[in-house]
Amino acid sequence: xxSNVYECVIIGGGAAGMFCASxxxxxxxxxxxxxxxxxGPRVGRKLALTGSGRCNLSNSDIDPAKYNTDDPDxxxxxxxxxxxxxxCDFFENIxxxxxxxxxxxxxxxxxxxxxxxxxxxxxxxxxxVETALKERVKSVTESxxxxxxxxxxxxxxxxxxxxxATGGITYPxxxxxxxxxxxxxxxxxxxxxxxxxxxxxxxxSDISGIKGLAGIRCRGEVKIIDHKGExxxxxxxxxxFTKEGGIxxxxxxxxxxxxxxxxxxxxEDIKAVLNLTGKSAGxxxxxxxxxxQMYAHRTCADALSGxxxxxxxxxxxxxxxxxxxxxxxxxxxxxxxAELSNLLCAFPVPVKGxxxxxxxxVSSGGFKLLRLDDSMQVKDLPGLYIIGESVxxxxxxxxxxxxxxxxxxxxxxxxxxxxx
Ligand SMILES: Cc1cc2nc3c(=O)[nH]c(=O)nc-3n(C[C@H](O)[C@H](O)[C@H](O)COP(=O)(O)OP(=O)(O)OC[C@H]3O[C@@H](n4cnc5c(N)ncnc54)[C@H](O)[C@@H]3O)c2cc1C
Numbered sequence: 001x002x003s004n005v006y007e008c009v010i011i012g013g014g015a016a017g018m019f020c021a022s023x024x025x026x027x028x029x030x031x032x033x034x035x036x037x038x039x040g041p042r043v044g045r046k047l048a049l050t051g052s053g054r055c056n057l058s059n060s061d062i063d064p065a066k067y068n069t070d071d072p073d074x075x076x077x078x079x080x081x082x083x084x085x086x087x088c089d090f091f092e093n094i095x096x097x098x099x100x101x102x103x104x105x106x107x108x109x110x111x112x113x114x115x116x117x118x119x120x121x122x123x124x125x126x127x128x129v130e131t132a133l134k135e136r137v138k139s140v141t142e143s144x145x146x147x148x149x150x151x152x153x154x155x156x157x158x159x160x161x162x163x164x165a166t167g168g169i170t171y172p173x174x175x176x177x178x179x180x181x182x183x184x185x186x187x188x189x190x191x192x193x194x195x196x197x198x199x200x201x202x203x204x205s206d207i208s209g210i211k212g213l214a215g216i217r218c219r220g221e222v223k224i225i226d227h228k229g230e231x232x233x234x235x236x237x238x239x240x241f242t243k244e245g246g247i248x249x250x251x252x253x254x255x256x257x258x259x260x261x262x263x264x265x266x267x268e269d270i271k272a273v274l275n276l277t278g279k280s281a282g283x284x285x286x287x288x289x290x291x292x293q294m295y296a297h298r299t300c301a302d303a304l305s306g307x308x309x310x311x312x313x314x315x316x317x318x319x320x321x322x323x324x325x326x327x328x329x330x331x332x333x334x335x336x337x338a339e340l341s342n343l344l345c346a347f348p349v350p351v352k353g354x355x356x357x358x359x360x361x362v363s364s365g366g367f368k369l370l371r372l373d374d375s376m377q378v379k380d381l382p383g384l385y386i387i388g389e390s391v392x393x394x395x396x397x398x399x400x401x402x403x404x405x406x407x408x409x410x411x412x413x414x415x416x417x418x419x420x
Contacts, residue, residue: 004158005033005146005158005159005160006033006034006035006157006158006159006160007032007033007034007159007160007161007416007420008024008032008033008034008035008159008160008161008162008163008416009034009035009036009037009147009149009157009159009161009162009163010034010035010036010037010162010163010165011037011137011140011149011162011163011164011165011166011183012036012037012038012039012164012165012166012167012175012388012390013036013037013038013040013042013043013044013131013133013165014043014044014045014046014047014165014166014167014174014175014176014388014389014405015044015046015047015050015388015402015405015406015409016165016167016387016388016389016390016405016406016408016409017036017038017043017163017165017387017388017409018036018043018044018047018120018121018124019120019405019406019409019410020163020165020387020409020410020412020413021034021036021124021129022090022094022095022120022123022124022127022129023090023409023410023413023414024413024416024417025123025124025127025128025129026094026123026127032420033130034128034129034130035129035130035131035132035157035159036124036129036130036131036132037131037132037135037137037149037151037157038131038132038133038134038135038175039134039135039136039137039175040133040134040174040175041133041134042133043117043120043121043124043131043133044116044117044120044121045174045175046167046171046174046175046176047113047116047117047120047402048113048114048117049113049171049174050113050402051107051113053112053113054107054108054111054112054113055107055108055112055113055115055116055402056105056106056107056398056399056402057087057091057099057106057107057108057116057399057402057403057406058084058087058088058106058399058402058403058406059084059104059105059106059398059399059400059403060084060101060104060106061104062079062083062084062399062400062403064076064079066395066396066400067393067394067395067396067400067404068199068257068364068393068394068395069369069392069393069394070194070368070369070370070392071368071369071370074369074370074372074374075369075393077374078374078407078408078411079403079407081374081407081411082406082407082410082411082414083403083407084106084399084403086410087403087406087407087410088106090406090410091108091116091119094123095119095120095123096119097115097116097119098110104398105398105399106399132151132155132157135151135152135153135155136151136152136179137149137150137151137152137166137179137183138150138151138152138182138183139182139183139185139186140162140183140184140186140187140384141186141187142187142381142383142384145160145382145383146158146159146160147159147160147161147162147383147384149162160383160419161383161384161385161416161419162383162384162385163385163386163387163412163416164180164183164184164367164384164385164386164387164390165386165387165388165390165409166178166179166180166183166390167363167388167389167390168196168362168363168365168366168389168390169196169197169198169357169363170198170357170358170360170361170362170363171357171358171360171361172357172358173358176363176389178196178363180193180366180367180386180390181193184384187381187384188371188378188381188384192367192368192371192378193365193366193367193368193392194364194365194366194368194392195365196363196364196365196366197260197261197264197363197364197365198256198260198354198355198356198357198359198360198363198364199256199257199260199360199361199362199363199364199394200253200254200256200257200360200361200362200394200396200397200401201248201253201256201260201354201355201356201359201360201361202242202244202246202247202248202252202253202256202354202355202359203246203247203248203252203256203259203272203349203351203353203354203355204242204244204245204246204351204352204353204354204355205245205246205247205272205349205350205351205352206245206350206352207349207350209315209318209319210241210245210246210315210349211243211244211245212311212315213241213311213312213315214241214242214243214245215240215241215243216240216241216309216311216312217238217239217240217241217249218238218239218276218277218278218309218312219236219237219238219239219278220236220237220239220251220274220275220276220277220278221234221235221236221251221274221275221278222234222235222239222247222251222252222255222272222273222274222275223272223273224255224258224259224262224270224271224272224273224351225270225271225272225273225348226262226267226269226270227267227268227269227270232258232262233254233255233258233259234255235250235251235252235254235255235396236251236278237249237250237251237254238250238251239251239252239274239276240252244355246353246355247272247274247349248355248359250397250398252272253361253396253397254396254397255272256354256355256360257364257394259272259351259354260354260364261364263351263353263354269350270350270351271348271349271350271351272348272349272351273346273347273348273349274346274347274348274349275344275345275346275347276308276312276316276344276345276347277308277344277345279345280345281338281341281342281344281345281346282341284340284341284344284345285337285338285341287307288304288329288332288337288340288341289334289337291303291304291306291307291329292329292330292332292337295329296328296329296330297328297329297330298328298329299324299325299326299327299328299329300313300317300322300324300325300327300328300329300332301313301314301324301325303328303329304324304329308344310324312344316340316343316344316347317340319343319347320336320339320340320343322336361397361401362389362394362395362401363389363394364392364394365392366386366389366390366391366392366393367386367390367391367392368392369391369392369393372385372386372391373415374411374415375411375412375414375415375416375418376391376408376411376412376415377412377415382419383419385412385415385416386408387405387408387409387411387412388404388405388408388409389401389404389405391404391408393408
């Protein structure tokens with residue numbers, strides 16, 4: 001008689017859940033009953049949105065120091081055991097996805113995330129992984145080493161091993177609602193979880209005039225400074241001014257995790273100090289000084305338009321009490337050039353808030369890595385595995401978060417296969 005107990009049930013059909021099932025299905029687990037339970041109408045909904053629809057699935061330069069977690073040593077060991085090379089190998093040689101590198105960023109050569117979702121989806125179908133769609137799991141209990149999984153529609157599934165791959169809290173429209181702690185409340189203590197918070201998100205400010213910069217992008221640097229003047233985080237790259245009155249872009253998102261924690265701890269007087277030029281104040285002084293000799297008769301806005309975006313010149317000069325479209329460069333004295341250069345390279349933006357879960361690309365928080373063994377198995381509950389964004393690991397932009405999804409999924413699959 002065919003058993004109704006699954007060898008493994010994976011809760012959540014996102015990047016981590018699908019990758020785990022793929023690894024299990026062929027590499028370790030051929031012919032065994034595997035099920036993915038997914039709350040949405042299809043698998044891989046968030047994966048389809050990644051990299052602006054292009055899916056930056058990994059990075060050739062994965063560095064454990066660029067992640068936030070409660071157990072950095074274990075994270076480094078996990079990435080060492082299953083890193084970007086292993087991921088690329090599985091995608092190219094098993095899933096049949098041709099990859100391409102842009103700088104250190106790794107994409108499918110089609111630059112379409114649907115290629116990645118489809119490759120995983122087809123592979124699961126080819127290998128008889130069952131999928132229950134539109135079933136939201138509400139609880140899991142355990143008795144005699146068998147897990148009972150109940151869904152909101154009162155369906156029950158039995159499994160020898162279960163993998164929690166329900167993601168975090170961001171982009172809830174993709175199905176990720178931070179369910180892991182609720183699902184596991186009968187099995188593990190609340191203290192095993194760090195509360196989820198948005199990370200890789202925008203920052204908001206009430207500084208006057210900032211909304212007028214909406215849509216402007218520039219390359220530069222952001223430093224997060226606390227009330228004592230200490231630098232708490234910094235990053236270089238693109239800065240984007242948002243219509244909500246704030247800043248975003250890759251380098252801002254990369255430091256946002258630190259700011260979210262500072263604000264939620266009640267810290268005040270936090271500043272994002274922006275270098276809006278990508279150059280030093282000395283270099284900018286020289287450039288404006290030379291322009292003053294060449295284009296003295298032009299307005300500052302016109303004379304500087306070849307080196308600075310007009311909106312930025314206008315915004316910064318207004319802060320100095322000057323009008324860039326009225327004043328000629330001749331009228332700007334040396335001291336004002338110095339002040340303008342300093343402001344362009346260290347413009348202080350008071351930070352008042354951050355983009356919520358609808359805007360954040362990833363969550364910080366989740367199940368503590370410290371409480372998992374090397375296979376992502378809960379140390380004091382054999383057979384229960386947690387992977388992907390549900391674990392307290394979050395990285396910077398650039399393929400780091402998907403790499404964690406693949407790494408944790410592969411390690412769990414390897415661990416489960418050892419117990420078969
Ligand atoms: C706009 C955007 C762009 C991004 N771009 C990149 C990028 O280019 N590179 C990168 O590395 N990272 C990127 N990320 C982050 C990346 O998408 C996540 O790190 C990754 O998807 C996490 O995978 P996961 O499987 O853990 O969670 P998810 O992909 O969120 O999957 C979780 C799944 O579980 C299901 N689920 C939740 N609760 C239940 C329940 N109770 N019962 C059943 N099913 C449930 C959900 O419906 C969902 O399908 C991006 C994120 C966003 C939002």
